[in-house]
Each structure stands twice: as structure tokens, then as C-alpha cells.
Amino acid sequence: MNSKAVLNIVVALHCEAKAIISYFHLKKMSIVNHIELAFPIFTNHNQSIYLIISGVGKVKTASATTYLFMLTGCHKQSVFLNYGIAGSLEFSCGQSVLANKICDASTQRKWFPFVNLLKNMRQSVLITHDRPQLTYPSAGMLDMEGAAFFHIASTFVTSEQIQVLKIISDNSEQDQAQLNEESVHRHIINNIPEIEKVVQYLLNLSQTELNNQFISEWITEFQAKWHFTFSQRIQLKEYLRRWKIRLNYSPMEVFANEINSKNVIKKLINLLEENEVSTP
Amino acid sequence: MQTIYIEKAIASHPRTLRIIQQLQPENIIECDFYKEVFNPKAQNFRIQKQNPALILAEKKNNFISKSPPGFGIGGDVNYYFSHMLNCLFDCRYCFLQGMYSSANYVVFVNYEDFMQEIVLLSQTAVNPIYFFSGYDCDSLAYEPVTYFLKEFLPFFQPLKNAILELRTKSTNIKELLHVSAFKHCVVAFSLNPDEISQAIEKKVPPLAKRLQAMQEVANHGWPIGLRFDPLIYHPNFKLLYQDLIETIFKLISPQQIHSISVGTMRFPEKMYQTIVNLYPNDALLAHPLYKQGKTMAYRDELEQSMKAWVYELLSNHVNQAILFECKS
Numbered sequence: 001m002n003s004k005a006v007l008n009i010v011v012a013l014h015c016e017a018k019a020i021i022s023y024f025h026l027k028k029m030s031i032v033n034h035i036e037l038a039f040p041i042f043t044n045h046n047q048s049i050y051l052i053i054s055g056v057g058k059v060k061t062a063s064a065t066t067y068l069f070m071l072t073g074c075h076k077q078s079v080f081l082n083y084g085i086a087g088s089l090e091f092s093c094g095q096s097v098l099a100n101k102i103c104d105a106s107t108q109r110k111w112f113p114f115v116n117l118l119k120n121m122r123q124s125v126l127i128t129h130d131r132p133q134l135t136y137p138s139a140g141m142l143d144m145e146g147a148a149f150f151h152i153a154s155t156f157v158t159s160e161q162i163q164v165l166k167i168i169s170d171n172s173e174q175d176q177a178q179l180n181e182e183s184v185h186r187h188i189i190n191n192i193p194e195i196e197k198v199v200q201y202l203l204n205l206s207q208t209e210l211n212n213q214f215i216s217e218w219i220t221e222f223q224a225k226w227h228f229t230f231s232q233r234i235q236l237k238e239y240l241r242r243w244k245i246r247l248n249y250s251p252m253e254v255f256a257n258e259i260n261s262k263n264v265i266k267k268l269i270n271l272l273e274e275n276e277v278s279t280p
Numbered sequence: 281m282q283t284i285y286i287e288k289a290i291a292s293h294p295r296t297l298r299i300i301q302q303l304q305p306e307n308i309i310e311c312d313f314y315k316e317v318f319n320p321k322a323q324n325f326r327i328q329k330q331n332p333a334l335i336l337a338e339k340k341n342n343f344i345s346k347s348p349p350g351f352g353i354g355g356d357v358n359y360y361f362s363h364m365l366n367c368l369f370d371c372r373y374c375f376l377q378g379m380y381s382s383a384n385y386v387v388f389v390n391y392e393d394f395m396q397e398i399v400l401l402s403q404t405a406v407n408p409i410y411f412f413s414g415y416d417c418d419s420l421a422y423e424p425v426t427y428f429l430k431e432f433l434p435f436f437q438p439l440k441n442a443i444l445e446l447r448t449k450s451t452n453i454k455e456l457l458h459v460s461a462f463k464h465c466v467v468a469f470s471l472n473p474d475e476i477s478q479a480i481e482k483k484v485p486p487l488a489k490r491l492q493a494m495q496e497v498a499n500h501g502w503p504i505g506l507r508f509d510p511l512i513y514h515p516n517f518k519l520l521y522q523d524l525i526e527t528i529f530k531l532i533s534p535q536q537i538h539s540i541s542v543g544t545m546r547f548p549e550k551m552y553q554t555i556v557n558l559y560p561n562d563a564l565l566a567h568p569l570y571k572q573g574k575t576m577a578y579r580d581e582l583e584q585s586m587k588a589w590v591y592e593l594l595s596n597h598v599n600q601a602i603l604f605e606c607k608s
Contacts, residue, residue, distance in 0.1 A: 101309050101311075110311070110316055111320075112285070112309065112311070112316065112317045112320075114323070114327070114328060115283065116282050116283050117327070117330060117331050123306075123307050154320075154322045155322070158322045158323050158324040158327070159320065159322050159323055160323065160324045160327040161324075205327070212326075212559075212560065212561065238556075241556075241560055241566070242566045242568070244561070245565075246563075246566050272568060273568065
């Protein structure tokens with residue numbers, strides 16, 4: 001089990017990523033396990049933040065999200081962020097807005113990110129389209145990635161661990177055709193504090209989730225010493241969980257002389273029953 | 281309230297409008313059906329419990345359900361209904377945390393549909409029917425927002441054949457003191473000794489305040505229910521429950537009590553595993569529980585001795601006829 005918070009950031013374009021790569025001092029990874037990477041991927045020195053540049057559109061976003069999750073070890077406590085530019089009539093250009101409802105325009109499928117722990121941030125609906133749109137709805141935001149990102153990420157982790165933050169770049173007054181790499185880069189730079197706020201929130205959440213998990217080091221130690229059947233492994237996990245709460249010291253010394261897994265389980269049960277203690 | 285989700289169909293329902301006006305949420309998010317928000321599996325109840333959102337919805341069917349066997353307090357026909365899903369409190373033994381994937385509160389605003397079904401059932405019944413309202417939520421805790429009592433007490437008052445049980449750990453008794461009491465509404469207080477309550481019933485008001493609320497409700501004329509369910513094991517179990525029961529009978533007389541029910545801590549097997557996964561480091565869940573059919577419960581001898589002790593204490597004060605065992 002991973003013991004460190006991991007944030008996976010998925011961004012469509014390099015010009016959207018550049019400011020964040022620089023801000024968090026991310027370095028490009030080129031080869032992992034002798035394999036050349038399929039997407040540009042960046043990480044920081046302690047490998048708590050990974051950023052992948054997916055390319056534009058739902059398929060590329062879904063692929064990159066999956067690729068990054070696999071590459072970073074498929075940790076159930078990892079967290080996901082998609083940020084990037086979006087169009088909107090509801091908000092002014094340059095404003096950042098958290099997606100509290102995400103709709104896939106082509107399938108009409110919807111997702112509801114849990115945004116209730118992120119305070120004082122603008123929120124709205126995000127509609128993800130397959131193609132660039134020339135008109136804007138009166139409310140909400142438009143993009144080409146959010147729905148695919150959330151759809152895929154929520155198959156890996158729970159929805160609380162995923163956020164989508166959009167920076168408004170175009171509307172009826174600011175034509176998207178006039179956008180260029182420099183203007184996009186500037187929008188992102190101006191919103192670094194908001195992006196950082198979500199990054200820190202997600203990293204804290206990831207760390208809290210890790211801390212809440214039963215540490216599996218004892219299980220690993222036990223499994224290295226004895227062979228447990230499938231059902232014994234389930235028992236072992238449950239009894240060691242109780243051991244940790246009630247006795248809170250490493251059990252290995254107590255069991256060191258046991259000759260097989262059956263004896264270990266039996267002794268665990270006996271010792272826990274001897275220590276049947278109060279609840280609160 | 282930071283966020284309220286609203287089903288499109290009830291966006292302009294008078295109760296929806298009143299609640300929005302009252303809570304002034306920062307964000308209102310529209311949905312087609314509450315289950316879009318509430319039901320997805322990939323949610324973490326524990327994270328959401330830190331700051332749940334409110335979902336306003338319309339219940340479409342199954343307004344009233346038959347109570348599980350072993351849930352009664354003396355009636356032959358028992359039903360429960362839930363104007364709300366989830367609870368403001370955070371009790372570690374509560375089955376709701378294992379039943380729902382979301383900790384958001386759902387409030388169904390179409391009270392009239394519940395009422396219509398209650399009328400139909402009570403009109404056709406020969407014997408009194410019991411309706412339990414505090415199964416999927418606390419009956420009183422969210423009263424300032426739901427107006428559940430405000431609307432359902434006048435509705436139940438003329439239905440002499442329908443006995444309503446309000447079950448609570450709350451001290452929200454203002455509405456109960458505001459109206460005249462009637463005998464076919466039982467206000468049932470779920471109680472555990474203070475030391476146990478403080479450790480495992482998070483966000484619940486202090487026991488002393490709840491006992492004071494119970495006394496006020498009793499003195500106003502409402503029949504009182506005492507619910508010692510679940511009994512929680514503790515090395516000082518006997519002394520703690522003895523103190524609790526003696527304190528209660530210093531505050532109210534046996535004549536003010538409608539019924540008392542007693543049950544030990546137990547979980548449906550599948551929900552237990554879900555709850556353990558949510559709170560693997562919780563001390564309550566470290567106590568060994570054993571499979572009894574489809575339920576995880578204390579060792580049988582321990583269960584029996586706990587119940588026997590509480591029955592013995594209660595028998596000093598009340599008639600056996602009003603004592604009931606919770607088995608569901």
C-alpha cells in the first residue's frame with residue numbers, strides 16, 4: 001500500500017499546463033521501467049503531484065486519465081484534478097469556476113462532484129461537448145474534457161477524490177478563435193492561487209484517506225513468514241485490525257515461534273478474546 | 281447550508297421555496313432525480329459526513345413500508361415511513377452509514393403523499409396501526425428545516441387508529457411543547473449512558489440536555505418511549521446503565537411511559553463490513569462480533585447478560601407488559 005498522498009492532474013494542452021509545471025517545480029518523466037511514455041508526464045521531486053498532458057477531447061482525456069492512474073500505482077487513495085479553459089456566458093473571462101455538476105452533451109449522462117468541503121469558490125454546471133461550440137448557454141460552462149475525465153476517474157476512486165476546475169477563456173464577447181497559447185497561459189497564471197487551493201485540498205484529502213486506512217505492513221510481514229489461504233488472509237486482516245486498535249503494538253514477536261498459519265490465526269483469536277475490552 | 285440539490289419537478293414546490301428561503305444556500309444544483317446524486321456507488325460516506333449537502337426531492341412510491349419483524353412496541357401491525365434519509369448525528373453503530381453510499385440529507389417535500397397512504401391504511405385497519413417515523417432519520421433533529429412535526433402532528437391528531445412513534449436523540453422539542461399532546465403519539469428517546477454516548481454518538485446533544493427535554497415533553501403530556509437500543513458493552517456496563525435508568529426515573533414517573541424497548545448492538549452482516557471499511561480504526565468496531573444468521577452481534581452469553589441486567593433494572597420501575605425486545 002502506498003503511504004504517500006498522490007495527486008493526478010489531467011490537462012488538455014501544454015499551454016494550460018506550463019504555469020503549473022513551473023509553479024510546482026514539476027520535471028518531465030521520459031522513460032519509466034524502460035518504457036517510453038505515451039503522453040507527456042511531469043512530476044515533482046517527492047512524486048506527490050503528477051501532471052499528464054492529454055490532448056483535446058474526451059477520448060484522449062479518458063486515455064490519459066487511465067494511463068496516469070496505472071502509471072502512479074492504481075492507489076485507491078489517490079486524488080484527481082482536471083483543470084483547463086472553458087467557455088461561458090455566466091462568468092467573466094479569467095474567472096475560475098469549480099464544476100458542481102458535469103453533463104456529457106452527447107450521452108446526457110451526469111455526474112455530481114462533491115464540492116461541499118471546498119469553501120468560497122465559484123461553482124457551476126459544466127457541459128462537455130464532442131466538438132467546439134459556437135454558441136453558449138446562458139448558464140454554466142462548456143468544455144471538451146470534463147465529463148470523460150470524471151467518468152473515468154470515478155471508476156478508480158470515489159467522487160469526493162475528483163475535482164474539475166475551469167478557467168473561463170471565451171464567451172460571446174471574447175471569441176475562442178482569438179485565443180492563443182500566450183493568452184491561455186496568462187489565464188492560468190492569474191488563477192494559480194485557485195488551482196493551488198484545490199491542489200492542497202485534494203492532497204490533504206488523499207493524506208487523510210491514507211491515514212484512515214489500516215496499515216498493511218503487519219499483513220505483509222505475516223504473509224512473508226507464513227502461507228495463508230484466501231480465507232485465512234481475510235481473517236488475518238480483520239484480526240490484525242482489531243489488534244492494532246486494542247493492543248497497538250507490533251504482534252510479530254508474539255507469534256515468531258508459531259510453525260504455521262493455522263496456529264497463528266488460532267493464537268490471534270485467543271489473544272484477542274483474552275483482551276476483549278470495552279468499546280468507547 | 282452550503283449546497284442544496286433540487287429535483288427539477290419540485291423546484292417550485294412551496295416547501296422547496298420555503299426551505300431555500302430559510303437556508304439561503306450558496307449553491308443550488310438542479311438534478312432530474314435525487315438518486316442521480318444520492319445513489320452512485322463511488323461515494324465516500326465518511327468524507328461527505330464532514331459537511332453533507334441537502335437534497336430536496338419528491339418520493340414517487342413506497343411511501344409507507346412494513347417494519348422489520350422485531351421492531352414493534354406492542355402493536356400487531358407496524359409500518360415505518362421516512363420523510364428524510366440520513367441523520368444529522370453521527371453514531372458509529374448506526375446502520376445508515378452502511379446502507380447509503382451518500383451522507384447527504386434527502387428531504388422528501390411531498391408530505392401529502394405520505395399522509396394519503398397513512399389515512400388509507402388506518403381507515404381499513406381493525407386494530408390500531410403503529411407508524412414509526414425515525415427509522416431512516418431522527419424524527420426531531422431537522423425540525424427547524426423540515427417542519428415535519430408542525431405538519432404531521434395536526435395530521436395524526438384526529439387519526440385515533442394510527443399510533444405515531446417519533447424517535448429521537450435530539451432536544452428539538454419546541455413544536456411538541458407548542459401543541460396539545462395526544463395519547464396516540466409516542467415520543468421515544470434513544471438513550472445510552474453519557475460516557476458511551478460521548479464516545480460513539482458524535483454530534484448528539486449531551487445526555488443531561490436530552491433527559492431534560494424528555495422530562496419537559498413528558499410533563500407536557502406526551503407518552504414517552506425509552507429506547508435502550510443498542511446497548512453497548514463497557515467494563516462498567518452494569519454501573520453505567522444503572523445510573524442512567526435511576527436518573528431517568530428521578531425525572532419522569534412510570535405512568536408517563538408508553539413503552540420501553542431494549543436491544544444490543546448488532547449489524548446486518550453486509551453493512552458491518554462496509555462500516556468497518558469506512559472506519560477501520562474505530563474502537564467500537566474492534567469489539568469481536570459474531571455471526572448470528574445474517575447479523576453480526578455480541579457473543580450470545582454477553583448479549584443475554586446485558587439484556588437481563590437492563591430488564592432487571594427496569595422491572596424495579598415498570599410493568600413487564602411495556603418492555604419490548606428489539607430484534608430487527
